[in-house]
Amino acid sequence: TLIRLDLNSNQIADKGMKHIADGLRNNTKLIELDLESNKISDKGAQRLTDALRVNKTLTKLNIGSNKIANKGMQHIATLLRINKTITRLDLSGNQITQNGIEQLAAALHNNMNLTELNLWCNPIMDEGVQYLANALANNNRTITKLGLERSEITEQGIKHLTLALYSNTSLTQLSLWGNQIGDKGAQYLAESLFVNKTLTQLDLGKNEITHDGVQKLADALRSNRVWEIIF
Structure with a gap:
């Protein structure tokens, strides 16, 4: 069969x-x-x-x-x-684009089956990330793996996403490879990692993070169970 x-x-x-x-x-x-x-x-x-x-x-x-x-x-x-x-x-x-992601995020408020969602290389931008973040923060508790590589995300989008990480208790793997995240975005992520206890893998490769952002993430790792951050 x-x-x-x-x-x-x-x-x-x-x-x-x-x-x-x-x-x-x-x-x-x-x-x-x-x-x-x-x-x-x-x-x-x-x-x-x-x-x-x-x-x-x-x-x-x-x-x-x-x-x-x-x-x-x-x-x-x-x-x-x-x-x-x-x-x-x-x-x-x-x-x-972000308009399509708005439709997807609305569906995720009701969907309780999806565990892995890969969206890399779609131009969803910061607005699209905000829609996804709202779903992750409020209703969705099943997605464990989210791929947002090369999605034209800047620090503003990361700010929305990290607000979701404060309350989300399901996401374990998050890939943000190849976006436009700098030190401020790294700071937002670091602050959320002090609170979030479920994320175990975070991919930040090919972004715009300098030693200042890395230092903030390193400080967060001391109190977090994240097993792997990829630069």
Whole structure:
């Protein structure tokens, strides 16, 4: 019985997604589906999410490195409000902006299944991070791994995110690699680490942090159980 299907780096596009969707509607065994790098746009995302409304088995979905923008994100967000099985979702390398993230964050207020969310290389910027932070601070208690690499985040976005870290008790891995975080952002993170006791891995590689920011993070580590900070 086929439980994992990897179609990474093909040319399925939106037309091919019709056939994938038809198969998913009737499938009761597949648990992992990889559709990365397939030229799928918003229309293909809609076909996929319409099918997953009735699918009750899929737990891992990778639709990274496609052409999904905010309209496609709206369909995905609608799915997340009702889906009870997907725990790992990869949306990296698409064209989702802060407007799409607003839709996603609203869905996360109600979704209690998703544990891993990868959003790297989407231009979500500080406003998008604020939407995510509100969800993490207020309702969502299931996401343990969040990828925000190369998301055009500055210190203002980090300020919002760290406010969520004060109260969030589920997030264990956070990647902020390749953003525009400087010493002030490092200070915000350090201050939250004095309080947060669940985060165990923090990736800050390829940012703009100098020795001053590193010193603040080092001070926070003395009272925190974070096992690994990557620069």
